[in-house]
Amino acid sequence: MQFPKTPRRTLLTLAAAALFAPLAALAQGDKPLRVILPLSAGSGADGAIRAISSQLAKAVGHPVVIENLPGAGGITGTAQIVRGPRDGSMIGVVSNNHVVNPSVYPSIPFDAMQDIAPITVIGATPFVLVANPALPARNIQELVALAKAKPGTLNYGSSGNGTILHLGAAMVVDQAKLDVKHIPYKGMGMLMNDLLSGQVQWAVVALAPAAPHIKSGMLRALGVTTAQRVPSMPELPTIAEQGLPDYALEGWIAAIGPKDLPMAERQRLHQGFQQALAQPEARNALIAQGYEIKLTPPEATAAFMRSEMQRMAQVVKNASVKVD
The missing domain is CATH 3.40.190.150 (Bordetella uptake gene, domain 1)
Structure with missing residues (x-):
């Protein structure tokens, strides 16, 4: 709606x-x-x-x-x-x-x-799907291909089981039919620390607090979750544009x-x-x-x-x- x-x-x-x-x-x-x-x-x-x-x-x-x-x-x-x-x-x-x-x-x-x-x-x-730069995926299509080539080996983090950030990632997993592991945290602080260190490979997070890490290269943005691109990062495609047309979340x-x-x-x-x-x-x-x-x-x-x-x-x- x-x-x-x-x-x-x-x-x-x-x-x-x-x-x-x-x-x-x-x-x-x-x-x-x-x-x-x-x-x-x-x-x-x-x-x-x-x-x-x-x-x-x-x-x-x-x-x-x-x-x-x-x-x-x-x-x-x-x-x-x-x-x-x-x-x-x-x-x-x-x-x-x-x-x-x-x-x-x-x-x-x-x-x-x-x-x-x-x-x-x-x-x-908006939320954004981000990955640690060590993960060899630069967009959603490459993330999906990597996960399907190595089923059960990739992981993603969230701010807690059943939170909106968990569901944001779970929507990608469900719509792309991926076999990946979910690692829930108790809040954003620990999740962001492990995402930056590479303990967690990817996650869906709020765009505003993630933006400095994206600009510094500490995190790689793969796609924005909203139905349209966001003005602050117009070059970043939506997840829907990248093969998951039913995806939309904010x-x-x-x-x-x-x-x-x-x-x-x-x-x-x-x-x-x-x-x-x-x-x-x-x-x-x-x-x-x-x-x-x-x-x-x-x-x-x-x-x-x-x-x-x-x-x-x-x-x-x-x-x-x-x-x-």
Whole structure:
């Protein structure tokens, strides 16, 4: 499913509106806006939200307090979000893993769609398939040929079993029918260290943090995961261009609230993100983190998340991904 486009006229209107008074208080009293991140500090989503938090605070008229509650692929923190107050004083920011978890975990303590109130997809970022330069493959076709010539001998890493980066690589494995070994890590730090040292031969990772290693020659980019090439590396073909036409994937972050958060609050929070990101300081900060700004309205956000949940369920099934 494609993200709806935000009309340029709407962005200009929001930029003008942001020059005036902030939005009316989103919650009663002087409560800060708590933003729960079911992800670790230092993650891409964490950096993105912290980069725009000061402008978001101005837009909503309350201080913004960010709380990291990682664990179990995001389930631990999201369980807090779904139990949160329904007055707009607490929201969460989730990633792709939110719609993946129902398919990879035997059970989770909430319904990933029925127990949340989607607010907005804030932004999306490309992933890239990278290889250690010692691997004699310069593109996806050569990687596939090498893996098929030496079945069972190549390995790929991920940030954890069942994570979106695991599924990004598993989609290549499934669509190309490869026999390779998966090495899961607990987060990106250890994965990147072993990828750079050659302990892991290839992986799908976020483009922005990988870009310096690609430019230095420490990693080799074989293909970008998005449906179209990315402006920052226009010479890098997509994976779809290189023999896997059904491949398309990008990372996204979305703001959600607990079930039964009134639509009026969801719309005001959505407007708060719009006003914050109409400011050059916040907008440029998010772009610098590697994100394309989306800002889908609540109804479109719900439709997108449902569509992605269905799509990822099929990916998980095809790749036989399981988390104990």
